[in-house]
Amino acid sequence: MSSPAADVVRLLTVKGRTLAVAESLTGGLVAAEITSVPGASKAFRGSVTAYATELKHELLGVDATLLAQRGAVDPQVAAQMAAGVRKALGADWGIATTGVAGPEPQDGKPVGTVFVAVDGPFAVESRSAGGGKVEALRLNGDREEIRRESVRSVLALLLAELASEQTGNERAQDTEQNGGF
Template sequence: MSSTAAGIAADVVRLLTVRGETVAVAESLTGGLVAAELTAVPGASKAFRGSVTAYATELKHRMLGVDAGLLAGRGAVDPQVAAQMAAGVREALGADWGIATTGVAGPDPQDGQPVGTVFVALDGPVGPGSGSAGGGKVRPLRLNGDRAEIRMESVRSVLALLLTELASEQTGNERAQDTEQNGGF
């Protein structure tokens, strides 16, 4: 598997396509870059549902259903905001998976958070047959570099978070199938 954003996006699209699953993206600081990486992959239309670039804080509430009290109390750069963005875009766009980015790319701090503070999140299938522990995951990041570097590392990180989840599920499903085929041993 690749470590570049483009390579990770290709792996994500491939795994989602094989599984017959879809992804939707909610972006803030990345401003559409995650969606651009996914849609640059040939055949992405089989797995990519769409995206919401909710750059303005009030759009996170209005378009993605992020709790208004949470936004007012903590601001947009918060792990719970990232989790609610991922869940909100998954629901709004009818996808199996939702991924989200929120953070501070600079040049100035935002919501009391320093430049380089980023949260990436995913929300996925839950329950029997999904192969997933389910629900959501949030990964906090402290990134260095200029605005462009922080944004691109955020793209790579959210795609890697989804790829890791998909790959671990794939491995878990293969183990379960092997166990069934070998009489439970």
């Protein structure tokens, strides 16, 4: 049985694509999960664990005004982290996690509030205004459970995007083969 991380590495490798990871609440768990897969070096560029809020701006290019007004636990912050790590590390795909694992609330957000994001080579028509896809999560459990579920969720989000990219490419090829109809 393959893991989500193994599926991510396999799909990226087959497509000749690369991945970069930006993490906050997961503190390196996403990168650890990916690098546990043999052959991950073919697709994995690296990661930035920007635990401190100012590092999200300094290393990942997250808008400083956004961070000051909304805090680090915000869907736009997650989207900008994914786009920023993708650019900073020169990857085709970027994924990000930000949220509150506990035990205390942060920036007025309750424990279990998490945002995961993916940014990649989307077709223009499917791109959202933020440039990527963000999923809002409301997780239950202790700190470790929230962090583990955040890892699972961001990998699932990336897998869905990789699968839709594949479907989109197959449709484009089919259209070309059928004379553009």
